[in-house]
Amino acid sequence: MEPALHLDIADATATVRIAYPAKRNAMTTDMWRALPELLARCAADPAVRVLVLTGEGDTFCAGADISSLTEGSLASQDLSVAAEEALAAFPKPTIAAVRGYCVGGGCQLAAACDVRFAAEGSSFGVTPARLGIVYGASSTRRLVDLVGPATAKYLLFSAELIDAERALRTGLVDEVWPAEELGKRVAEFSRVLASRSPLTQAAAKEFAAGPADAGRFAHWTEQARRSGETAEGVAAFLERREPRFGWTAG
DSSP states (O other): OOOEEEEEEETTEEEEEEEOGGGTTOBOHHHHHHHHHHHHHHHHOTTOOEEEEEESTTOSBOOBOHHHHHHHHHHHHHHHHHHHHHHHTOSSOEEEEEOSEEETHHHHHHHHSSEEEEETTOEEEOOGGGTTOOOOHHHHHHHHHHHOHHHHHHHHHHOOOEEHHHHHHHTSOSEEEOHHHHHHHHHHHHHHHHHSOHHHHHHHHHHHTSOOOTTHHHHHHHHHHHHTHHHHHHHHHHHTSOOOOOOOOO
16 A cells, blocks of 8 residues: 555545555655645545544554655654644644554644544654654643643653553543444543534633733634524524534634
């Protein structure tokens, strides 16, 4: 199988699969370059309410394709950071569904998702110290925000892998499931997210990303009022029915 990113859209969920089984789904330069464009398409598609990032088969992503680093490590790093930033900035909820190895650039991508679910037996690591590569400033800060400085330093300094249980304990992942149940749980949670207010989710993503500019809360509150999202949510609650949210950015 040629290395590629595969996209499937069903039930309001876009699933992006990292596919390069011959190298444990390592990300090539072309794959790093393609990810932001693919994400932009999904962001602009009103049929997409949730995005799931996963790997082909029983591996999430074993990092960057080392052969691409030897020919232009700085260029490849720039592309990986651009892809990570595009994923972090994606305006809709994102879930990393992790099986097997989630290492290096793979862990970088998983950390950029909003939520991470993992299969038992998965392994996580941030490995630039094995290659003498400087991990990006934004990537380091995102990891610190996720797991705290002590665990971030452990991962970055040692380049050692940790198991799913330790990843759960330190906050690197949110839930751990038996491998045969992971897909069902991800699909179930995707449906939950797709049923909630996209306006609430978009505002929460913006606020969670860092200090908000003055007036942004008022902006989003006005958006909720004008769009009818709040009115629909309250009416659905009082009528004991599922809400029908329909807000889209733009």
